[in-house]
Amino acid sequence: MNTRTLCALGGALLVGGTLPALADEGLWTFDQPPLARLDERYRFRPTPQWLDRLRLAAVDFRGASASFVSPAGLVLTNHHVGSSCIQKLSSAQRDLMKNGYLAPRREDELRCPDTELKVLHSSSDVTGAIQAAGARAQDAETANRERKTAIAETEKRCEADTKLRCSVVTLYHGAMYHLYRYHAWTDVRLVFAPEMEVAFFGGDPDNFVFPRFDLDIALFRVYEQGQPVRPRSYLKLARQGVKEDELVFAAGHPHSTDRLFTVAELDTQREVDYPLHLASARRQQRLLHGFGQQSPEATRRAAQVLFGTENWLKAMLGEFKTLRDPLFQQAKRSEEAKFRELATAKGNSEDPWAVLATASAKHRAKAKEFWAVDYGYRTLLKAAGEIVEIAHESALPEGDRLSAYRSAELPRLKRRLEADYPIYKDLEISRQAGYWQEARDLLGDAHPFVKTVLAGKTPREAASDRITVSRIDRADERRRLLAGGLAAIESSQDPLIQLARAIYPLRRALAKYQEVEIETPSKKASQALGRLRFDVFGRELPPDATSSLRLSYGVVKGYESEGTLVPWKTNFAGLFARHDAFDGKPPFTLPANWLGARGKLKSDTPFNFASTIDIIGGNSGSPVVNREGEWVGVIFDGNLEGLGNRFGYTETAARSLAVDSRAIVEALEVVYRAKALTAEIRGE
């Protein structure tokens, strides 16, 4: 029986303000690591040097995570994190996703078309300046604009002063602002990728599942001026692998958690957003499966986006399960009641909960439009939309822009649009038609957006007619339009640019409504809640994740699930046992080199392991390090129980999953015979 309890969730609250000392909860900033908690529970106090070494080795890999693992700029991440590059380097003739890749020599390392990696150089607290900008305003909307302007100015000034990439990070829903400065590199080359079959053994069925048997890793190298970079810090391979109950840490870039959501916000998620998004994901999954059934090449073309869709779907299913869990709901209701009571006792007279309830009601009313009135997820039309929006938005003052287009964000966005990689128009047409069919089903034929995009045609015809003749799939055309600014946009005859011009005002009106009516009051209320939390519970509280660098910790540990015990680790013997149990049928197929190495691989080598480290999407690729700061594995997934981490951390059965360093080294040596690479990783 799964006796999961929400041990940590209401912990801090239900005991009346003391710390939940027994929970490994928290996605902590490196500025404010949980020193007291670590000391209390594990008698371990990381030094500033220990923290700096880890922070400077931790890499932001296109919004996910990675780390430097050699003095020559070698970067370790997950295969599924590196796959956007691997897919773009692939073609029908050279399918690196399927067949993997090992660069025989440095000069054979393959440059990714559009990959930027970053390392957090330093940070400082700018809460005072940003909040002061907002405080001068008469109303919430103006305050919001003033804060946005102040954030953009701070970032621009920082970039001018330091030549680093700068970004203001919002913490505790605006109760705190930090300025982060990054080293950034754009010359990133593929060194090693295993075959998809072993990187993602078990496929979608085994995704978010443990026991698990995935070599979900890839190795890249960062170059600067044509030479491998020498990073300020890198992680050394642990000489001993992890043991059960050992304290371990992860450094990564968790996207977002919603642990401070009020009951009204959670209700909206459960009743409106998740059902809507789940239906959309299922629709896209069906569409992509159907597309792939046309031919092996169609399967190859759809592979990466199908992976992303199924990954998103399964993650949502896990989160939705938590949202619907009566125990979870009860815990959240108790937590909120207790918090309100304590806040009132401290003299609070505001009612941010009511403000958030009103905002939630407004969101509910427009949720379908917010979802459907868009260009599509990473489609060609989306690229056209971004080109159009960059031209328009960058002409506006910072405070008036849609937040995706503030100055600090533009270079990354442009670089992605300018990069050259294969785009498959048959796949584009299918996906775009799918989005429009969904919009039609959600909004009806009379909605202005549906009228605009379909213009009386079927979704398939409308998509086919425009995408077939569009030239936005060519990098040189995208570069020309980006360089040409508004004038180039206005004069373009490209049907996708023309359509994007028509969609943009509809989308912007909705975005502005969302910002003014929902986001601005919500932010203000959430910020008030953040301050109240500090008042009531003190300062050592973990902030919600916001895609910035975080430190989390936990212990290596199995768990109980559905009436049985799940071990803390798997091994190569288990990989082959599962392969055989399914007679090697997909997705339990193994590449020939693995089957050939079966007798040579040490069968009890720990392959994947589970720990209580607090993670969420974006942590993929995070290095796992021991007390010595040496790496022992790389995070690649969480289990289904762990998906509820989005809304509340639990230790009972929620687990982060990592590839064990011993399996990585053993596979590189025995299966891939990658001598130079293993020597580099071992520091020999």
Add this chain to the structure above:
Amino acid sequence: MNTRTLCALGGALLVGGTLPALADEGLWTFDQPPLARLDERYRFRPTPQWLDRLRLAAVDFRGASASFVSPAGLVLTNHHVGSSCIQKLSSAQRDLMKNGYLAPRREDELRCPDTELKVLHSSSDVTGAIQAAGARAQDAETANRERKTAIAETEKRCEADTKLRCSVVTLYHGAMYHLYRYHAWTDVRLVFAPEMEVAFFGGDPDNFVFPRFDLDIALFRVYEQGQPVRPRSYLKLARQGVKEDELVFAAGHPHSTDRLFTVAELDTQREVDYPLHLASARRQQRLLHGFGQQSPEATRRAAQVLFGTENWLKAMLGEFKTLRDPLFQQAKRSEEAKFRELATAKGNSEDPWAVLATASAKHRAKAKEFWAVDYGYRTLLKAAGEIVEIAHESALPEGDRLSAYRSAELPRLKRRLEADYPIYKDLEISRQAGYWQEARDLLGDAHPFVKTVLAGKTPREAASDRITVSRIDRADERRRLLAGGLAAIESSQDPLIQLARAIYPLRRALAKYQEVEIETPSKKASQALGRLRFDVFGRELPPDATSSLRLSYGVVKGYESEGTLVPWKTNFAGLFARHDAFDGKPPFTLPANWLGARGKLKSDTPFNFASTIDIIGGNSGSPVVNREGEWVGVIFDGNLEGLGNRFGYTETAARSLAVDSRAIVEALEVVYRAKALTAEIRGE
């Protein structure tokens, strides 16, 4: 996600009277096999010869299942079915449970103290005679007595005429009665038992779980007049093992299902009985764990009853999960509403549902007394109680007896009481004290039962004082009392016999209340429902299980569970992988001979496999046969999802689990080097 649906459950009903053609549901009698269903779904029509061969090879092993697998009387069953014998043959010096046993020669085969095996020789329909006996009566209570008398007379006459063991089996809740005639043997000897560690690898955590890795088998031999019996039929080993999707059959003795329960009855189970029984099982589990912690010898003594308790507890947890499943409840409510509607349309004017609701309410009111006012489960006091009750009840006319004491049942019961095996008084005292503490908690100190058993002492004192001086643990004393009848009982100074004499009237009054007020009207109403079912849905409907021989069928198949895929089979590689993943800690320890044979065993040998065969408790040990009637495995468990089978069969994720014949042969050859035995099984 577990998307279990109750596909078959309401199937027959919700489609308005046609057969649920796509479900492998049913625990069928050999008189009325599901020929049309098998033909429709699998294009397979077993011949009468095929059915006879299987029936005559199927063995009733003390209420569980087994089969003849050689012409020299070799019987295959589960280790956990044979363990009552194995435990009784064990001692602190020779622990056959822990160390296993392989008889080097025939003369080393060890006779079980009290094991009786039976084979169903023939059967005939006696519905007319039994129902006619009831029909002459004025009221329900008299009718019940008349039927009981008719059943006992029929059995006695049959035994006198045929010299076989005879038993009237109630089918469809009394809508049908069959007379079953059995060959019975009492000279049963242990040939082979593996070590508990591999028979029950994974222990309680892996119980009712798949993937699974258990050699849960034991081999016995039946003797007659000192010579191995030559059975009328035995099963040949399949030359090919099973394949995925293959049609397979099981013949066994499922104890009981409650698939025809009304909503009122299910509500009572969910709200009253399961919570009561679960609490009791947990209490006993804690007690036995505590007992075992005293010493390794205490652990050994408590092992078998602890296994039984944990097995019962986990089974109830699975069943309770189904009872609480909103989907299940909804399906049952719809089914009942539809059935009532169809029955009314057919002209039915009775309301058996109301009768059952009234009976349920009476049960609720006395549920705690029904549960607690007893001697205990297989305790020494229970033996004393049975000795007292045999003396009293056998003096009564058949129709007035408690049904456990009708003539046909007495020989088996007496044989068990007369058998000689070790009884551990320290364990007896702990368990009996536990029962009495529970009775006190449930009924209160003022209850006559509690007053009687405690007599002012603590449960521990009361149990210790009586058990310490009792001589009922000696087989000769039990035999003397059984032979001496009422006179011996009345004059006995044994404190357990004296106590049993005091408990007997309390227990009998409750049993009679239960019979007259609840069972009799319920039976009549259930019988009416059974007839209505025939009227509405026709005759090819599976009856509920009632511990008699049944045929069930299904296909070898994996399933989806908790978001991932479960393969249809496991293998030896998986056994060692799981052992390693837990570093061989209990309950994932393996015996030295298995670890030594690791390199020699064929690692992809199918070990355990899953199928959709409909089973329930009592099916343990059932042979699994293919279309040729050859054995391919032996049922030993169901998965957690399958425990809901008690209340309604499903195919989505409910699975029966079997040990594969290939693993049995491979293990006997490679690990145990049992050449003569494998040759005998192979028919060489």
